[in-house]
Amino acid sequence: MADLVPRTYRLFLKPGRDRSVTFRHPWLFSGAIASVEALEGAEPGDLGEIWSSDGKYMAVATVNPESQIIGRILRWTEGEIDDRWVRRGLESAYRYRREILNKDVQAYRWIHGEGDRFPGLIVDQYHDFIVVQPLSLLWYRILDQLAERLLDISGARGVLLRTENAVRDSQIPGETRTVAGEDPPDRLEIREGPARLLVDLKGGQKTGLYLDQRLNRISIGRLAAGRNVLVPFAYTGGFGLHAALCGARRVTLVDSSGPALELARENWAINGIKNTGLDIVKADAWDYLRGVKSPYGLIILDPPSLAKAARHVDKASRGYKDINMQAMKLLDRGGWLATFSCSQHITTDLFQKIVFGASRDAGVPMQWVERLGAGPDHPVSLDHPQGEYLKGMLLRGMDLGETPGEVDSTS
Ligand code: SAH
Numbered sequence: 001m002a003d004l005v006p007r008t009y010r011l012f013l014k015p016g017r018d019r020s021v022t023f024r025h026p027w028l029f030s031g032a033i034a035s036v037e038a039l040e041g042a043e044p045g046d047l048g049e050i051w052s053s054d055g056k057y058m059a060v061a062t063v064n065p066e067s068q069i070i071g072r073i074l075r076w077t078e079g080e081i082d083d084r085w086v087r088r089g090l091e092s093a094y095r096y097r098r099e100i101l102n103k104d105v106q107a108y109r110w111i112h113g114e115g116d117r118f119p120g121l122i123v124d125q126y127h128d129f130i131v132v133q134p135l136s137l138l139w140y141r142i143l144d145q146l147a148e149r150l151l152d153i154s155g156a157r158g159v160l161l162r163t164e165n166a167v168r169d170s171q172i173p174g175e176t177r178t179v180a181g182e183d184p185p186d187r188l189e190i191r192e193g194p195a196r197l198l199v200d201l202k203g204g205q206k207t208g209l210y211l212d213q214r215l216n217r218i219s220i221g222r223l224a225a226g227r228n229v230l231v232p233f234a235y236t237g238g239f240g241l242h243a244a245l246c247g248a249r250r251v252t253l254v255d256s257s258g259p260a261l262e263l264a265r266e267n268w269a270i271n272g273i274k275n276t277g278l279d280i281v282k283a284d285a286w287d288y289l290r291g292v293k294s295p296y297g298l299i300i301l302d303p304p305s306l307a308k309a310a311r312h313v314d315k316a317s318r319g320y321k322d323i324n325m326q327a328m329k330l331l332d333r334g335g336w337l338a339t340f341s342c343s344q345h346i347t348t349d350l351f352q353k354i355v356f357g358a359s360r361d362a363g364v365p366m367q368w369v370e371r372l373g374a375g376p377d378h379p380v381s382l383d384h385p386q387g388e389y390l391k392g393m394l395l396r397g398m399d400l401g402e403t404p405g406e407v408d409s410t411s
Contacts (some may be wrong), residue, residue, distance in 0.1 A: 003083035004142045009048025010037040011071055018052040021059055021073065025249055025381040026119045028061060028071035028334045029332055032339040036065060041141060044171055045137030047074075047081055062119075062138035067169055072136055074121035084143070087149050089118060094153050098377045106190040107199070108156075108377040109211050115379040115387045123150065124207040125239035126199055128157040129184040131207035135168040147180035158182035167308070176202050189265075189270070193218040195241045196270050205260065210235060212342075212374035212390050217242045220300060220394070224248040227297025230330065232285035232323070237264030239300045240278075241271060248298070250277035254288050255353065271360075286319075298336045299327045305389075307343040317354050324358035328366065334399040338372065340392040350390045359395075370394040 005398040013021070017032040026370035034053060048071060060081060061071035074081050101108055111123035113388060120136025130150050140163070148161040164174030166236055178184070186200045192214060199208040221242025229243045234253035238386045241264075244251050255261050261280050268278055273336070285303065298381035301323055307316035327337055341351045359366045372392030380387035 001080055003047055003080050003082060004043070004086070004145060005046050005062075005138060006039075007047040007049070007060070008042035009046060010051060010061065011035075011048050011061070012037075013053055013058075015053040018056075018058060018136075021050060021076075024073075024076060024381075026073045026114050026117075027069045028070060028073065030065075030070040030272055033070060036063075036070075038065075041147070042159075044169070045141050047138075054101070060395065062136060062369050064137050064169055066171070068137075072138075074117075074119070080381060081404060083145060084232055086145065087153075089116070089237055090123075090146075090149055090153055093118075096379075097377055104191065105214075106207060107197075107211060108191065108214070108375075110150075110377075112378045112380075113387065114384040115381050117381070122166075122202040122207065124209075125154060125156065126184075126201060126208060127190050129182075129188060129201060129349070130154065130156050130159045131160050131162050131201055132159055132179070133166055134172060135163075135166055135208055135243055137169045137171055140169075140172045143179055145245075156181070158184055160184055160201055162201075165205065165228055187266075192238070193242070193304055194245050194268070196263055197236070197238060198266050198270065199236075200259070200263060203233065203259065204258070204263075209238070210302075212378050213238070213340075214234070214377075215375045216338065216340075216372055216392065220298075220336075221246045223336050224298050225322070227332075227335070228252075228294065229298045229300075230254070230292075230327075231300045231302075232294040233301065233303050233325075234264060235260045235266050237261075239302070240295055241273075242270070243298065244273045244276040245271065248276050250279070252279040252281065252296075254281045254283055254285055256282065257329075258282055286323060289323055292330065293351075294330075295332045296330050296335060297332045299330060299369060301327055301337070301339040302338070302342070305343040306341070307345040307356065310345050311349070313345050317350065320346070320354045321358045321361075322349070324355055325362040328362040328364040328397070331364065331397040333397060335397045337366070337395045337397070342390045342392060344386055344389040346391070348388075349392050352393070355393055355395070360389075365398040365400065366395040367398055368393060369396055 014034040044064040050059040061073045106127045122133035201208040225247035226244035234255045240251040374390040
């Protein structure tokens with residue numbers, strides 16, 4: 001067997017910069033590199049060997065001299081990046097999903113980039129179809145082999161490529177096309193616990209669904225019985241649908257995306273929901289939250305990433321705090337708030353501080369009930385803590401005065 005792409009680079013680390021490689025962090029920043037040797041004809045995405053400053057072989061990486069992350073490490077031992085290596089990695093990640101996911105889970109993440117030792121690769125399975133999102137050039141270059149292996153292992157019917165809506169290496173064009181097998185339908189129906197969800201694999205956000213929230217949609221829905229539910233970043237209505245299936249009184253879905261809300265309406269219809277009222281509002285969620293008055297018994301805040309880079313953290317923090325304050329003020333006594341941040345740059349610690357600050361400034365004391373995050377099909381490598389991007393808190397508005405004998409200190 002031979003490497004799937006030519007091995008044309010040698011990267012020499014600066015003295016004292018080999019720690020992160022020794023600690024198995026998969027990223028190599030250009031600042032850590034003393035010199036790059038390239039054979040004639042070397043292309044971005046080719047393989048390269050990483051050498052320490054004192055001449056020790058350390059790892060093999062995919063190299064992209066035009067990216068700030070110049071190398072993404074594939075293995076720390078000598079050996080080839082061949083078809084067998086790819087197949088074993090895909091099979092191992094697949095077996096892990098089979099082991100931890102209930103048999104009835106139809107849509108889940110199969111390859112979670114660095115967390116599965118495939119740096120810069122996303123593979124999501126939706127029932128009989130697979131969506132591949134290569135963010136790093138190597139995967140784009142070996143797409144055909146990858147797709148074939150994905151079909152062999154899973155028995156799926158087709159593999160779709162989606163790159164246009166993702167942060168990716170600059171040489172990867174924005175595309176949506178079928179790369180192997182059949183073309184997926186425009187609307188694919190999948191089951192998620194008790195709900196039926198229509199997914200637009202070709203045009204939807206991400207690869208079609210926010211799969212990281214699958215378990216949260218199911219579990220938070222169960223808090224909704226008899227309550228008015230507000231979902232300001234509703235996408236195709238998943239959280240609201242689970243709430244309705246668990247007996248919510250009324251569900252209000254707000255989103256700025258027309259196509260997402262259209263699908264939310266179709267989702268509502270195919271689930272045959274009769275006893276829950278539905279409002280669908282196309283609006284900016286910040287504006288909407290500022291203007292709305294009625295109290296809610298459950299609010300789910302799952303905004304898009306507000307800090308796409310470290311320099312956006314301050315502004316993003318204010319954005320998160322603002323919506324959390326508004327939401328807390330809208331809660332019924334004893335109402336629930338599930339609040340999330342999916343920004344890699346907002347740490348768990350910082351998010352907690354933002355939410356505490358919101359509660360204090362809103363004058364709404366809250367109980368922190370549970371920490372929330374992505375499901376187990378989104379594993380994070382301990383060597384790559386940046387992989388933990390989704391943070392959430394389940395909070396409950398304190399029902400002051402509910403406890404017998406409690407004294408209200410303001411009276
Ligand atoms: N919780 C959803 C996913 C939410 S993703 C689920 O489980 O499916 C974030 C959503 O926010 C997207 O649907 C996006 O269209 C929407 N969005 C982005 N900016 C917005 C804004 N300013 N106001 C309202 N919605 C917005």
